[in-house]
Amino acid sequence: MRMPLTQGELEKLVHALSMEFFHKPFIDEVSFNARLRTTGGRYIPSKRKIELNPKYLTEIGREEFEGIIKHELCHYHLHIEGKGYKHRDPEFRQLLKETKSPRFCGALPSIEESRVKHHYECVRCKQVYNRSRQVNIKKYRCGKCRGKLTKV
Structure with missing residues (x-):
């Protein structure tokens, strides 16, 4: 997998964001870690290092x-x-608000698509339900209008 930014470009970007939003320099290590699966990044306090997905x-x-x-x-x-x-x-929560930083990052589209395996639709109101597990359509109804569900 080709990295979208070089190591130098990544370091410049992190330093620029640090100066712009925190008015303090970032002097430690930052790197890409393609092995991160469930998160966009992590800070390792013992190494004072930031790893980004x-x-x-x-x-x-x-x-x-x-x-x-x-x-x-x-x-x-x-x-x-x-x-x-x-x-x-x-x-931490206060600094997130002050810098308008997100508290959590959303799921990657590639991972989200692989999780959704079953698609259901309400017969009455056409509400769509995407589920990773199969739903018993004889037992469960639409949460919006109580109509019957069909597998799409």
Whole structure:
């Protein structure tokens, strides 16, 4: 898999976002990690390193990817300052709001498509239901209008 940005371009992007939104330099290590499966990125406090999933840049786009970088920079800067840098900490949540960083990243389209295997539709209101597991259409009804479901 070809990386969408070179290592130098990635470092410049992270440093620029750090200066723009946090007014502090990013002086540690950042890299792509294509083995990340369920997340857009992670901050490793013991190494002071940010790892980013390149699939988010190629599949969802640069804007979403920059949001992931800002999220990881929130962890990074709070950790360096000795403040609460974990998801449950109030300092972390406040910094996310101040920098307009996303709290979570959405699922990758390639993974989301592979999870959905069964498609159902309500006969009455045409509501569509996509499920990874099969639904017993004799037992379950539409949650919107109580109509019968059919497999599409």
